[in-house]
Amino acid sequence: VTVTVEVPAARPTIRTPDGDVGGAEALAEQLFTASSRYEEFGDEAASLRQLSDGWWGDAFEAYRRASASARDEHDALARTLERVARAATSYAETLRRLKAEADDLVDRRTRLDHLRQELLDDIASAAAPAADALAHLRDRAASLDADYRALVTDHDDLQRRTRANEDALRQAFQAGSKLRDALSASGGTGDTARNAMAEPGAPGHGATPAQVHAWWAGLSDAERAAVLASCPEVLGAADGLPAGVRDEANRILLDDDLATLGAKEEDGTLGDDEKKYLANARNAQQALEAATSYVDPLTGAKPGGQLWLYDPRAFDGDGRVAVSVGDLDTADDVAVFTPGINTDMADTASYARKMTNLYESARYNGDGSAVATMFWLGYDAPDGPTDTATLTEGRAEDGGRQLADAIDGLRASRPDDPAHLTAIGHSYGSTTTSYAVKEHRLDVDDVALIGSPGAGPADDAASFGIGRDHVYVGRDSRDLVATLGDEGWVGKGGLGLGQDPSSEDFGATRFEAESLDRSWHRNTGDAHGSYLDPDSESLYNLGLIVDGHGDRVNVAAQSHDPWYGPPEDPEWDRDPTRGVPGRSDTGL
């Protein structure tokens, strides 16, 4: 009797995408440099129009008209060249990812081929297999066939996206070549991108985050590659898009700034404002490096970093930026950290490192869930104690609106897989966070306010609308800023920015947050700035909250204000800990 086991054919032949990432990046950088030269031409032509101190008359007017044309045309050419350079950057970044995916497919093919050979060997050695052994062989063959089919599907998908990536750059080249196109406001933007950006739900025209999400989901691979290459400035800030897409777009913008402003720096034509933009860009780059090089202590893997928001020119050069440690698209637990006064884009790298501390604490003492922690500077934080904006809640109110939009964007980006989301606000950022939660019904699961000068519009934790037991407060007893908020029936005459959230009156869960290095007196230095220090009580408890286990924080007694005297902080006399398991041990 002959029995048959159909062994699937080994397939497919994996085709690694053509092209060299380094070579493509080099071309992009040269195009950025050329773009910056055109920009310099436009700037200088504009400056050279201003000869009126030394020249009047008809000839001068004729010269002014001609130089205005030169300025306008070279500005337009600079923008077109910049768009094409961005498309080349997008091509290089995507090519890098596609090649890595191809390598993975090759590995999968090798593993399947190995299993196939084992199956062939077992069939050859089984001269007259029993019925159950035969069934087992056939099961293995069927399973192998399914795996090969899946590999073919993934390989086809890779090839499709490879073609889309190449088409996007080809279109950019073609749309930026003819003089009429190169001088137009959309030079370098191909038809595919233009048409996709005109579809309903496209970002930049008032679409809601949910509409933007649906728009992206409905785009073809070719359209996605085209809009990413052509409109990164729109996609990078589009609420509702997957974080991975925003990250890709913002990295293109970052590469653009590093190359074009760097070229102007080399030419000695960098203006004062541009110097600040370049410093901001370099800081964002350092932050990304800190995030992407970080290694998860539990897995030894790198969770990666994402540039979720990037605009080094915003707020008169203070900049807008958000950097995450971990994948915002897939993490089970996501934390959004809002900083306080005196924070601008120059602090991004420092805060990215603090986000690695928070990530590590959440993972180290957590339940094994995937985590992402994001530093979010999407509002114009006051410049410092001497900035009059510090004394009022205006920036916090505006920032609360921005934060609510950001959270809406995050939520809309993964509607079918919502993360456990925690908003953490530090210092003035805690007031900003309070505005977002109270006034805009911030869609978060937990809120943590640390070093807070006051909870802005909220007098009571319950008014946040997420449940009193989901509102947490950390205050070092020596933190002077965190004692400014009102408490008791007398209050503090508007010294702070609303109710002290660590007080009995507010009714939140206060967690231990004393620093071992605390001073004997209250101050605005270390006591206010050490809430995210490794092996601190504060970081330990914040990690638990981020991981979704706020019910396990080490609770501290709330501050209270007896009628017969000044407010009393029960934590003042408690001995702090550092690195103690179950209290302040936050990582390896």
Added chain:
Amino acid sequence: MSLMYVERDALLAASGRWTDLETLMNGTASLLRASNTAGLAPGIRAAGDAFLQTWVTYAAESAAIASGFADALRASASAYTAADESAAVRLNTLDGRLGPEQ
């Protein structure tokens, strides 16, 4: 024209700056000429090469434009100077006094 005023040095200084722009754009043309598309997939190299070639000509044209401005300003400065000198010669010949020419 009811008003006219010119500082010759201002024109010459501006001409010098336009010359600098000519140099800048000649350098840009060289940069683009030296760029290559070898890092791209074969299927898009032709489009990339055509793009670079076109932009080399644009950069060269920009250099020529800058050169044109520099030349025009220099020529204007010379023309103003010449006109002034010519006028001065003629005006120097004027005799505004009564009586026989001296």
